[in-house]
Amino acid sequence: MTKRHRQVALTILILLLLVVGLTGRALSTADRSDQPRFGATGTNHKLAPPGPVVSAERGSFTAAEARAYALLGQFDDGVIARLPPIDGETTEAVLRMRPLLDRQPLIAGEHRPTVTSRGTFTIPLPQRRASIPIVERSASGGPTTSTGPSPTGNVVAVDSEAVATHLDLGTRTGTVELKSDGHIISGRNVWAAIHAEPGRGLPVRIADRGEGGHVVALFADDTGSLRLNGGLVVPGRYYRIQGLVEITGSAPVNVHIRPLNAVPDYHEGPLQAPSANG
Amino acid sequence: MRTYRLPMLTAAVALLAACGGGDDTPAAGGGGGTTNGGTGSVGATGLALYVLLGGTTKPAGADIYLDSRLAKGEVFILPKDPLLTSHTYTVAVAISTGTESFNNTWTFTTGASNLITSQSTPLAELNALRAQSSSATAFTTHAGYVTAAVKHAGYQSEISTLTHGESDNTKRFFVNNGFDSRIVAGCTAASDPGTFGWGTGINMIGEDIASNGGVGAVAGLWNTVYHRLPMMRSQYTRLGIGDRVDASVHALNYVPQVITTPTTSAYLSIDFGGASATAQIAAQWPANNQTNVYNSFSTDSESPDPVGGTNGTPTDNLVGVPIHVILPTSNDFTSLTITVTP
Numbered sequence: 001m002t003k004r005h006r007q008v009a010l011t012i013l014i015l016l017l018l019v020v021g022l023t024g025r026a027l028s029t030a031d032r033s034d035q036p037r038f039g040a041t042g043t044n045h046k047l048a049p050p051g052p053v054v055s056a057e058r059g060s061f062t063a064a065e066a067r068a069y070a071l072l073g074q075f076d077d078g079v080i081a082r083l084p085p086i087d088g089e090t091t092e093a094v095l096r097m098r099p100l101l102d103r104q105p106l107i108a109g110e111h112r113p114t115v116t117s118r119g120t121f122t123i124p125l126p127q128r129r130a131s132i133p134i135v136e137r138s139a140s141g142g143p144t145t146s147t148g149p150s151p152t153g154n155v156v157a158v159d160s161e162a163v164a165t166h167l168d169l170g171t172r173t174g175t176v177e178l179k180s181d182g183h184i185i186s187g188r189n190v191w192a193a194i195h196a197e198p199g200r201g202l203p204v205r206i207a208d209r210g211e212g213g214h215v216v217a218l219f220a221d222d223t224g225s226l227r228l229n230g231g232l233v234v235p236g237r238y239y240r241i242q243g244l245v246e247i248t249g250s251a252p253v254n255v256h257i258r259p260l261n262a263v264p265d266y267h268e269g270p271l272q273a274p275s276a277n278g
Numbered sequence: 279m280r281t282y283r284l285p286m287l288t289a290a291v292a293l294l295a296a297c298g299g300g301d302d303t304p305a306a307g308g309g310g311g312t313t314n315g316g317t318g319s320v321g322a323t324g325l326a327l328y329v330l331l332g333g334t335t336k337p338a339g340a341d342i343y344l345d346s347r348l349a350k351g352e353v354f355i356l357p358k359d360p361l362l363t364s365h366t367y368t369v370a371v372a373i374s375t376g377t378e379s380f381n382n383t384w385t386f387t388t389g390a391s392n393l394i395t396s397q398s399t400p401l402a403e404l405n406a407l408r409a410q411s412s413s414a415t416a417f418t419t420h421a422g423y424v425t426a427a428v429k430h431a432g433y434q435s436e437i438s439t440l441t442h443g444e445s446d447n448t449k450r451f452f453v454n455n456g457f458d459s460r461i462v463a464g465c466t467a468a469s470d471p472g473t474f475g476w477g478t479g480i481n482m483i484g485e486d487i488a489s490n491g492g493v494g495a496v497a498g499l500w501n502t503v504y505h506r507l508p509m510m511r512s513q514y515t516r517l518g519i520g521d522r523v524d525a526s527v528h529a530l531n532y533v534p535q536v537i538t539t540p541t542t543s544a545y546l547s548i549d550f551g552g553a554s555a556t557a558q559i560a561a562q563w564p565a566n567n568q569t570n571v572y573n574s575f576s577t578d579s580e581s582p583d584p585v586g587g588t589n590g591t592p593t594d595n596l597v598g599v600p601i602h603v604i605l606p607t608s609n610d611f612t613s614l615t616i617t618v619t620p
Contacts (some may be wrong), residue, residue: 121380
């Protein structure tokens with residue numbers, strides 16, 4: 001037996017002993033019916049050899065994790081003063097989701113008012129409770145280097161003052177049309193709100209074929225099933241539409257479409273579950 | 279006196295065929311509705327106003343009322359007194375949802391008389407008003423909806439009564455007592471039932487009726503609150519229009535005719551179809567610098583009455599032209615300031 005094989009066998013033995021200790025049952029080679037199973041659901045009890053992942057499947061978040069993520073984000077954003085009464089599963093999920101939320105970078109937006117023929121629409125700087133890391137925009141609109149945490153309660157944007165760059169009153173804004181396969185954004189500076197429910201509009205599919213970029217903010221009666229491209233969102237935060245987005249859920253949802261240049265900050269995408277080896 | 283019946287906006291969830299689910303019942307929230315801690319100011323300068331809002335909560339302030347028939351983001355501004363004719367007014371609106379702000383100031387000029395029309399057909403008049411309001415898709419007619427509307431106009435002409443129902447199945451133009459079933463019948467005949475029987479892609483319907491006909495009736499329906507809703511909302515995109523004149527030339531009006539050329543009531547009927555997930559976009563009416571705008575509205579002529587006490591408002595009758603604003607949001611308003619100044 002090589003040294004490597006001895007190491008693997010020793011590790012397996014340790015794991016077996018740990019499981020026996022946790023379950024309180026002894027291994028019996030004579031009767032394997034009560035042999036405890038170890039390892040997380042979906043994984044093999046044998047350690048996989050080191051090396052590249054042959055196949056990887058994206059995991060998924062539970063409803064409790066989705067609710068916890070949403071509540072934590074809303075608390076950080078000052079939308080809620082405190083976490084509401086939540087069940088035990090969601091409470092446990094809060095601990096797991098906290099670091100994941102903390103590691104989701106927010107990108108500073110241009111934060112410009114949108115001047116249209118039907119008014120001027122603006123998004124004030126959010127009064128966040130917690131310091132949230134902000135990254136500056138690159139020329140392509142994506143994140144670059146981190147500037148570190150923002151001052152408590154405020155987001156540091158690239159443009160600290162909202163300056164309208166298009167003072168052409170009567171500027172035609174773009175449109176968002178509902179086609180048979182989803183919503184299509186055309187033109188620029190689109191502000192729109194979509195209401196969808198199971199059986200009436202859900203899932204919502206939005207393709208941005210416009211100019212300048214657009215984002216979505218989601219609001220739901222129940223965030224447990226709410227997903228953006230399969231990932232988690234904080235209600236009210238802005239998420240960039242990179243080509244096409246799909247919003248799913250089993251409860252009514254409201255979707256706000258906004259111009260990318262109007263928001264003070266945004267996420268490039270939702271929180272996706274880590275990949276799991278099959 | 280013209281009477282405008284409530285548009286019945288029915289959700290498309292499977293077997294809910296009853297009209298209304300709340301649309302033809304009194305609006306909840308006597309006393310103005312639930313406040314959310316924000317502040318509102320209407321008519322602090324200029325004209326005294328009633329302001330009706332959609333939503334679940336509203337900013338505190340006099341003359342601000344939640345109306346369950348309005349969607350979040352929708353606002354109706356009613357001057358408490360009729361406007362002067364041939365006069366220019368300035369509207370200033372500043373609204374916040376707490377996370378977004380919407381500000382607009384614009385002017386319009388009333389006409390020398392009320393209800394001035396500009397087009398030659400009801401559909402053209404309706405689409406002209408809709409285009410003044412927003413960039414929402416213009417209405418197009420659908421054969422099934424035309425059938426439903428024309429036949430219902432014919433039924434009302436037969437019984438000489440303005441009504442959304444059809445209780446007398448002996449009448450030649452009778453289809454069904456429920457307007458939703460009438461639309462189903464029309465769409466079936468047009469070989470376009472769709473998922474809910476209302477045509478492909480359609481999951482919401484509505485109906486407006488008026489005692490008169492033609493373009494004047496369209497103007498009269500627009501010059502209301504609740505009957506304007508299906509006409510202004512971007513979710514509605516198709517319709518059918520009919521009145522006594524249309525019914526009089528319908529095949530059902532064979533000899534001996536049951537409908538004659540109108541001398542009085544024409545019973546304009548409009549059936550609307552839409553998709554609820556269509557995006558809500560910014561709108562306002564009158565448009566900036568619009569001329570020949572209506573100047574007054576008799577709230578008692580609309581049923582239900584938007585200023586009749588059931589939505590917390592006091593009882594009033596003759597007010598100024600209803601001004602509407604639609605904002606692209608699904609959130610409640612947390613603050614608002616609205617003025618209309620001559």
